[in-house]
Amino acid sequence: MEAMEAQYPKLLLYGLLILGSWLISCLLHFQFLRIYLMSANPNSGAALHVVLPLSVPIALNASFLPTAPSPVGPDQDGALPPAPSSASCEGSYVHMLDVPSRFDVLGGCAEGSPAFQDEGSMCSLMVNAGMGPELPPATGNGSDGDTGVIPNTGWYNTNQYALEVIVHNRMRLYECLTDDPAAATAVYVPYYPGLELQQHLCDRNFTVRNERRREVRQDFLDHPESANMTVLTYESNAWEPLDFAVPYPSYFHPTSAGEVAAWQERARAAERPWLFTFAGARRANGTLVIRDRIIDSCASSSRCRHVDCSQGLESSKTCKLPRRVVSALAASRFCLQPNGDSYMRRSSVDSVMAGCIPVFFHEASTFKKQYRWHHPDPDSSESDGEERRYWVLIDPDELLEGKVDIEEVLARHTDEEVAAMREEVIKMIPRFLYEDPRVRFEGDMRDAFDVSFDEVMGRMRRIKTGQDLG
Numbered sequence: 001m002e003a004m005e006a007q008y009p010k011l012l013l014y015g016l017l018i019l020g021s022w023l024i025s026c027l028l029h030f031q032f033l034r035i036y037l038m039s040a041n042p043n044s045g046a047a048l049h050v051v052l053p054l055s056v057p058i059a060l061n062a063s064f065l066p067t068a069p070s071p072v073g074p075d076q077d078g079a080l081p082p083a084p085s086s087a088s089c090e091g092s093y094v095h096m097l098d099v100p101s102r103f104d105v106l107g108g109c110a111e112g113s114p115a116f117q118d119e120g121s122m123c124s125l126m127v128n129a130g131m132g133p134e135l136p137p138a139t140g141n142g143s144d145g146d147t148g149v150i151p152n153t154g155w156y157n158t159n160q161y162a163l164e165v166i167v168h169n170r171m172r173l174y175e176c177l178t179d180d181p182a183a184a185t186a187v188y189v190p191y192y193p194g195l196e197l198q199q200h201l202c203d204r205n206f207t208v209r210n211e212r213r214r215e216v217r218q219d220f221l222d223h224p225e226s227a228n229m230t231v232l233t234y235e236s237n238a239w240e241p242l243d244f245a246v247p248y249p250s251y252f253h254p255t256s257a258g259e260v261a262a263w264q265e266r267a268r269a270a271e272r273p274w275l276f277t278f279a280g281a282r283r284a285n286g287t288l289v290i291r292d293r294i295i296d297s298c299a300s301s302s303r304c305r306h307v308d309c310s311q312g313l314e315s316s317k318t319c320k321l322p323r324r325v326v327s328a329l330a331a332s333r334f335c336l337q338p339n340g341d342s343y344m345r346r347s348s349v350d351s352v353m354a355g356c357i358p359v360f361f362h363e364a365s366t367f368k369k370q371y372r373w374h375h376p377d378p379d380s381s382e383s384d385g386e387e388r389r390y391w392v393l394i395d396p397d398e399l400l401e402g403k404v405d406i407e408e409v410l411a412r413h414t415d416e417e418v419a420a421m422r423e424e425v426i427k428m429i430p431r432f433l434y435e436d437p438r439v440r441f442e443g444d445m446r447d448a449f450d451v452s453f454d455e456v457m458g459r460m461r462r463i464k465t466g467q468d469l470g
Helices: 004-028 122-130 163-172 206-221 257-269 291-299 311-320 321-330 346-353 396-400 406-411 415-432 448-464
Strands: 031-038 046-052 094-096 186-188 230-233 241-243 274-280 304-308 332-337 357-360
Touching: 004 122, 004 163, 046 241, 046 257, 094 163, 094 304, 122 448, 241 396, 241 448, 274 291, 274 321, 274 346, 274 406, 291 396, 291 406, 311 396, 332 346, 332 406, 346 357, 346 415, 357 415, 415 448
Parallel strands: 046 186, 094 186, 230 241, 274 304, 274 332, 332 357
Antiparallel strands: 031 046, 031 230
C-alpha cells in the first residue's frame, strides 16, 4: 500500500499531462512551446525552469527527472556539438529531458517508410528535421507557378505546425546543453502533444472553441502556481502580458548568412506587376464577411491577383504548392492579410519572406502587436526614434461600410514610399525565418529561433533574480 501511495504523485502527473494535452491540442493548436517558471520565491535562486513544447503547464518535481539522461545526439555530419567554455554558458545552460517512449509522438516513424510520403501523416513532419520535403527544382516552363524567383536550394514544403520538431532539432545543436538539471536555467521537454492530437477531430465552431480556450486558461494559466509562466505561441492574446507569439515557419530554411543575403537581393529585384494579392478563400455561409469583401474587391480590380485556396481540388492544391504561393506574393507590391479563425495567418510570414508589404485589417493582426520580439528590427527606426512604417492598416468597418476602397488606399502610396516600405520588410526576413536545424549555420545572423530563445532566457533570468520585467 505504501509503495502504491508513493506512486500517486507520478500517476497524477501523467494523468494531468495526458488529459491536459487532449484539451490543449484542439483549443490551442497554434502554440508550440511553453515555459514554466517554477519559483515560489524568485529571489531564492532555486527555481527550476521547464520548457514544454505545446504542453500543459505542469510543475515537474525534480524527483521525477531521470538520473542519467542520454547525451545529445550527433548532428548531420556525425559530430557532437563542441563543448563551450563554462564562462560563456554561465546563466544559459539548458537541460534536455529524456521523454518516456510512450510520450514520443513521432517514435513510430521509421525513416523511409511510406508514412513519410503521406502528407496526412505526422511522420511527414519528420522529414529533414521538420522542414518537410525539399522543393523539387523549378520546371522552368511556369507549370509549377514559379516565375524564376525561388532558387532550387534552401526551400522546403514545410507544414505550418511543424515548428515543434524544428525547435527540438535546433535545441540539439544548442551549445550550452547540460546533463545536470540543477545547473540549468531551463529544462526543455521535447514533447509534441499538438502534433499527437492533430489527428483528433477538433470543434470547428469558432465560438465554442473560444469559450473552451477561455476555460482552459482559467483551469491552467490563471492559477497562482502559473504566475511566472511565459507562454510562446503562434499567436498571442494581445491582452495577455505573459503570451509571446513567434513566427510561423516559412518555406525558407537557409544554411548560411550568404544564402539569406542572396534571397534578399532576389526579393529586391523581383518584378511586381500586381498592386495587391490575396491568397485565401471564402468561408462557408459567409462567416468571415471581411474575406468576402476582399475577394469581391480583388475580382473587380485589374490590379489584384487572387490565389484561390478554396476546398475544390485544384484550388486547395494550388495553395499547397510553395513555389506557386511565394511566387505570387513576390510578384505583388502589397499582400492582404485579413484575420481568419484568429488574428494571425501563416501567409503574413510568407509575405515577409517574399518581400511583400503586408496589409492588415485589425490592429491585433499586426506584427507590432503579435511578434513584439521580432518587430521592429533594432535598426529600423528614424533618427528621431520614430518607427519606419512597413505595413498598411485598413479599418475593416470602413471597408465593409463602403467608406474606403482597397485599391484606392494602396494606390495612394508613391513608388518611393512603396520601395522604402518593401526595404523594411526585406530587412526583417532574417528575424522571421528558421535556419536549417540539421547543420551549424555559417555566418553571423540571428533567426526567429535565436531571437525568441534569447528573449526567453533573459526573461527567465530576470524572474529568477526578481528584476522588473517591464
